[in-house]
Amino acid sequence: xPPKPHRVLLDRVSGYADEAAAYMRRRRVxxxxxxxxxxxxxxxxxxxxxxxxxxxxxAAAGRLIEVAGKRPKP
Amino acid sequence: xxxGETSGVESTAGDSAAGALAYLTxxxxxxxxxxxLGADGTVLAASGRPERWREDAKVLFDxxxxxxxxxxxxxxxxxxxxxxxxxxxxxxxxVAVTERFAxxxxxxxxxxxxxxxLAEGGDGRGLDAA
Numbered sequence: 001x002p003p004k005p006h007r008v009l010l011d012r013v014s015g016y017a018d019e020a021a022a023y024m025r026r027r028r029v030x031x032x033x034x035x036x037x038x039x040x041x042x043x044x045x046x047x048x049x050x051x052x053x054x055x056x057x058x059a060a061a062g063r064l065i066e067v068a069g070k071r072p073k074p
Numbered sequence: 075x076x077x078g079e080t081s082g083v084e085s086t087a088g089d090s091a092a093g094a095l096a097y098l099t100x101x102x103x104x105x106x107x108x109x110x111l112g113a114d115g116t117v118l119a120a121s122g123r124p125e126r127w128r129e130d131a132k133v134l135f136d137x138x139x140x141x142x143x144x145x146x147x148x149x150x151x152x153x154x155x156x157x158x159x160x161x162x163x164x165x166x167x168x169v170a171v172t173e174r175f176a177x178x179x180x181x182x183x184x185x186x187x188x189x190x191x192l193a194e195g196g197d198g199r200g201l202d203a204a
Contacts, residue, residue, distance in 0.1 A: 011183065019177040027175065037138050038148035045142060053141035060134040061151040061158040067126040068107030068171035
């Protein structure tokens with residue numbers, strides 16, 4: 001019996017395919033900012049930019065982006 | 075990156091988290107910076123200014139938790155200035171800031187793998203360490 005492909009490798013390849021599709025869709029459909037929360041079990045929710053929670057999330061993200069600074073040069 | 079070479083990464087609690095963060099940086103070319111936090115919110119490793127990472131990561135998770143009834147597992151926020159990814163897993167948390175349009179599933183996958191390995195006592199490199 002041939003050995004099963006390694007699960008990690010499968011997950012990674014699936015991730016590439018999913019990401020390629022999602023990347024193209026996102027670029028095509030919208031370049032607007034978004035805030036998305038994911039919960040246990042796979043549920044997710046988008047927070048509107050003009051909502052209270054959305055505004056606080058973008059503010060928190062802005063502070064993290066500030067502390068991260070620019071990408072280090074290789 | 076060779077073992078122990080974690081340029082730009084400050085560790086406040088052990089070399090494993092610093093090595094894991096350096097490994098995550100190595101795997102993710104879009105990554106600008108990040109931090110790995112313990113269950114109590116202490117910074118185990120950060121790409122500079124650990125106190126700021128601790129405070130800002132806490133705010134992010136607090137706001138995200140208050141947005142719904144359940145605690146969040148992952149947070150992804152995309153802005154014009156960059157993208158923020160945050161993940162809780164195995165009692166640890168990781169926060170990463172990337173360039174725009176980073177590959178979110180891959181980054182979350184790598185972050186989860188690093189946290190899982192750290193939680194199991196590894197150095198965050200998982201299978202690559204073999």
